[in-house]
Amino acid sequence: MRIDIHDVYKAFEGGSRALNGINMTIADGELVALLGPSGSGKTTLLRAIAGLENPDHGDILFNGGTVAGHDVRDRKVGFVFQHYALFKTMTVRKNVSFGLSILPRKQRPSKAAIIARADELLHLVQLEGLENRYPSQLSGGQRQRVALARALAIEPSVLLLDEPFGALDAKVRKDLRRWLRELHDRTGHTTVFVTHDQEEALELSDRVAVIHQGRVEHMAPPAELYGQPATPFVCSFLGASNQLEVTVSKDQVLHCGHALPLPRPHSITDGPHQLFIRPHEFQIRSVDDQTPGILCRVETVRLSGALVRIDLRFAACGTAIEVEVPILDFERHPWKVGDAAMVTIRNVRMF
Amino acid sequence: MLIQAHRATSIAEGPTLRRILLGITLIFLTLFLLFPLAAVFSEALSQGLSVYWQAINEPDATSAIRLTLLVTGLSVSLNLVFGLCASWAVAKFSFPGKSLLITLIDLPFSVSPVISGLIYVLLFGAHGLFGAWLKANDVEIIFAVPGIVLATVFVTLPFVARELIPIMEAQGRGDEEAARTLGASGWQIFFRVTLPNVKWGLLYGVLLCNARAMGEFGAVSVVSGHIRGMTNTMPLHVEILYNEYNFVAAFAVASLLALLALVTLALKALLESHNTNTPNAPRL
C-alpha cells in the first residue's frame, strides 16, 4: 500500500504543535524509518496514519484514496505500540487471535482455523511453545514479538511500529532488527517504524525520514542522508560532526580570519556559513609533510575499538576538533599528546 | 528490600514496645468488635434454636429479608452500571467539568445518610417538589419500595466508581487502542478488553456496595415509613423489634446481618489474596 501524507497539521490541547506541515510519500512495500529527537512528533505522525489521531488539517491517502473519516477499525493497519499494549488477561494465543475472533460471524474463520492461524504466526515470530503463557510471564523481546504477531494476524497492508526495540537490550535489539527486515522482505508489507536510534534507522530501512519540530527535515535513503544531508539539523543529528563557523569571501573559506585548505564551493554565496566536517573526513599528517593544512596540537588520544579518536586544537585560534583515524594508520604514526600535526580536510558540507 | 530489613531490625530491637502495641490493638478489637459480635449471636440463640428459627421465619421477618434482598439487588445493579459508566468516562475521556464529576461522586460519603433520605422526601414526598404530580399520577415513591431503592442507591453510589476510577486511570487507553486497530467495535472492546482488565476491582467494589446496601439504616429509615411487612428492611425490622423489647427476635435478625457481613469479609479476603497471588491481575 502506498501512503501519501499531504500537509498534515496537529496541535494538542495546551498549545503544543505536534505536527507542523508533514509531507511525505511512502511507496508500496517500502520500509521507512521515522527518526528524530524526543518530542519531534514521530509517535503523533504514526498515530495519525493509523487513525488514532485526527489531523487538524491536511490529508492522508492510502493507495491514492483519502482515509479522512475512516475509523481506525476500517483502515486495516497493524500497529505495534511502544509498550506493546498486550491484553494481560489473555494468553499469548488469545492475544494473537483477537483480531480474527472479533470478526463478524460471516467473515470469521472457524475456531480451529483461528487457532491454526495464530499458531502459524507464533511460529513465524519464533514463539512456539509459549501459546498458553500470559504476557506477564514473557520477556520484553518475547512480548514485542507477540505484539507483532497480533498485528500481523489481521493481514494488514500497512505495519506501523512505535519504537519497536526501544525497551530491549542491545543484543536482542540487533537480532530483532535483522529479523524484522527479513520479515518485511518476505511479507512485502509497507512498514513504517519510529526510532530515535540513528544506527537502527540507517541500517534497517529503505528510506529514513528525519522529523524535527513536527516537520520532515529530510527524507532519503540512508547513504544519501548521511552523505548529503539537506539541512544543518540533519547533519548534526546524524553521526558526529565538527561544526565550524566560517566566512566565504571571493575564493576563500575563512575560519576566524585564517583561510582553510578548501576550495570555495560554487553553490554557496559570500558571507557567513556553517561548515560540518565528520571526524573521519579529516586527514592528519606530520608537520614535515609539505602539504598545506591547518597547524594543530594534539590534546587527547583515545582508543575506541578499531578507531582512534584524537582531539586537536587549531594552533592559530584555539578551535577544538575531533578526528578519527583507523587503528592501522595510527600504528604507522602513533600520535602523542602535545605533538604538532598538520590537518587537511577531505570532504565538507556547508550551509 | 533495604527499608524492610531496616524496619524488621528496629522492631526486633523493641520487643516491649511491640508487645504493648499489639496488646492495645487486641484489647480494642476484643472490646469493640469480637464481644459485640459474640453478644449478637449468643443473645439470638439464648432461648434455643427453635425460637431463633421462629424469629426469622415469622412473616414480618421474612418480608424484611425479602425486601432487603430486593433493594440490595436493585441498587447494586444500578450502581454497577453507574460505576462502570462514570469511571469509564472519567478515566478514558477528557471533558470539561471532569473534576467536578469526581467530587460529586464522593458526595454521598460526606453527607449524613439521614440527609440523603430527606432529600428524596423533599423531592417526592406528599408536600415535596414533585409530590402533587406523583399523587395525581398514582406513583408512590416515599414510604414505598422505590424510595428505599433511591435512598440506598444514593448512599452506595461511590463504591463501584471509586474502586474503578484509579484502576482504569492506571491502565490508560493503550489496550483499548490496540483493540481498535485490530478491528474491535466499542462493545467488543468493552466486554473483551476493558471489563476483564478491571474485573477484580469491580467485584471488590460490588462487594462493598452490597454490604453497605444491606446494612443501610439512616437514609432508608427516613423514606421507608416503617410499615411492617411492607417497607421494613432488615435493619429497620431489627430496630422495631428491639424497641418492642423483643430481644431474641431482634438479635436473631441482627445475627443474619452479621453473618452477611462475615461472608462479605471472607469474600473480600479471598479476592485480595487472589489479587496478590496472580501477577497479571490489577492490584486493588
Ligand SMILES: Nc1ncnc2c1ncn2[C@@H]1O[C@H](COP(=O)(O)OP(=O)(O)OP(=O)(O)O)[C@@H](O)[C@H]1O
Ligand atoms: N495527548 C497529547 N496531549 C498533549 N500533547 C501531546 C500529546 N501527545 C503528544 N503531545 C505533544 O506533542 C509533541 C510530539 O509528541 P510525540 O509523542 O509525537 O513525540 P515523539 O517524537 O514520539 O517523542 P518520543 O521520541 O519522546 O516518543 C510533544 O511536544 C508532546 O508533548
Ligand SMILES: [Mg+2]
Ligand atoms: Mg514517541
